Amino acid sequence: MKKYLLFLLFSFSAICFGQMYKTLDTADYIQRKEFAKNYTANNEILIKDLKTRYSGKAGSEVSKIYKELGADFETKVKNKDFVFNSVFDTKVKNLIERLRKNNAQIPQNLKILIAKNNTPNAYCFADGTFVINMGLFNWLNNDDQLASVISHELGHKITGHTLKAILNMINEDQMDKTVVQNIKSDKTNRSQRAFEVLKNRIYQKGAENRKQEMQADSLGYVVFKNSDFKKTEFINALKRLEDFDTISPKQLKVETYRKFFNLPKQEFQDKWLKKEDFSLYNYDHFDQKLSKDSLKSHPEVTLRINNLKKIFPELKTEVADEKASESYAVLGKIARMETLPNFYHSESYGVGIYASLQFLQDGEEENYYKGWLGRCFEKIYEARKNYKLNRYLDRVDPKNQSESYQQFLNFMWNLSLDEIKNIADYYQTKES
Incomplete structure (x- = not known):
């Protein structure tokens, strides 16, 4: 899961065919x-x-x-x-x-x-x-x-x-x-x-x-x-x-949450951004029985x-990267557009929402990524309703997650069932 998040860092130029792109x-x-x-x-x-x-x-x-x-x-x-x-x-x-x-x-x-x-x-x-x-x-x-x-x-x-x-x-x-x-x-x-x-x-x-x-x-x-x-x-x-x-994953700004979750029928609430306090946990007492370096494959x-x-x-002798051929550049753009369909296929709905928000924050293909935002939220809603959310959304882990991803997870876990449903419905309708 960590590597999936790191994947979102690399910045590409906007894809002109994104609005018409079909998976x-x-x-x-x-x-x-x-x-x-x-x-x-x-x-x-x-x-x-x-x-x-x-x-x-x-x-x-x-x-x-x-x-x-x-x-x-x-x-x-x-x-x-x-x-x-x-x-x-x-x-x-x-x-x-x-x-x-x-x-x-x-x-x-x-x-x-x-x-x-x-x-x-x-x-x-x-x-x-x-x-x-x-x-x-x-x-x-x-x-x-x-x-x-x-x-x-x-x-x-x-x-x-x-x-x-x-x-x-x-x-x-x-x-x-x-x-x-x-x-x-x-x-x-x-x-x-x-x-x-x-x-x-x-x-x-x-x-x-x-x-x-x-x-x-x-x-x-x-x-x-x-x-x-x-x-x-x-x-x-x-x-x-x-x-x-x-x-580390690129930062998802607080303004991004306010922009995309302040909806006509559901105003943004500051309490959604409240973070769990881990300051009382003393990790110094944790006895690591296995060396992480020795476990690496x-x-x-x-x-x-x-x-x-x-x-x-x-x-x-180090030399700068060669420029991509035209054919490779086209494939790179297609692979980028397939990021959300791939997350969705693998049932990585939480990471899919995080990825959608990062693309939207960068101003990339809004209609396309709003659509995937809605699809992933619909799956999160179904999981929350059926008490299976842990399968699709990580728990906060301060030792192994970036501040940005921890903030995202806190936001997601703070949403009520009805609030998740309202977001899912909004981003799956034409008015979005």
Whole structure:
């Protein structure tokens, strides 16, 4: 959720076609059905191959895991989490072909999917299904930066990181069972010893994941530099991702609340802005049993950049981002307009309202974002009425949220059921 909020920071120019913009068509039943059918068949072939390659307990466990992963992914496909034959497909396929020209190790059977997800991320499955989140088109600045992220994921694919991680997990499970049996046989400090086993397992997994990320960076850059992309954009892409990880959300001004919630039939009330007082909470007494740094699956982006510069000296020279091509700029605008539809699809209604208000505060496409404001408020109303609001709206967390987002959450929780309904109705009528 935190990363969703950080996504709202980056400022783009106004989109001239916003007033007429229609969300991407997801009436792609035939394509989804065909993809799901092929994916299931390919996953079954993969599982049979794994059983042949790994006998005994390991073969049985790895096959079970891939079967569960496949079933979960099929559910996402059926849930319309991806768009088929979209305007983004051609661009991604073109970039992969450019990468493949001088990199024979890139698999030929890659199948591209565009996810209705606003986070700038990508991932690849063992069968060659390559998922690109729509957020990458919004967050990154040009073709080369997108190609660098694809190269990184190809690094994971080529080295078989996913399968290696699963096999390590299975092996560690077996070792842990032996340790657990020893703990059961000796009651001395049983709870503490069990916790140490769990902690060591979690830390070890985090360390292995961070190591794999570094490896994927290095191999990904080799793939990238062998192609016709500008080398320095590999580092520039990481810097963009670092911004996504670390910058606090842009401030939502109090005046914005007054402007958009002072309605003809419901005047704005100052009590809606009242904040919960957390000053009496003493966080110094909180005993953190697990180190956050050791839990991270990715190394700090600064470390990744420094590691690449150490291995590849040509990356030490920093150059400003290349200007986006016309085709990439168009896709970036479409991805930006899909921000609210994507939040709505993922049932992130609270964040959707926060995003709508930030777009409206910047004066972007008022009719479009007012419409989504109304839709999200309608869902919040239904959740509040059915005592399910916690599913769609965060609670205030002073240690992990910006002041702006805390203010927003206080505002939302301060609204009564009727007040929420009045806002939802207003922004879903023509008079808004």
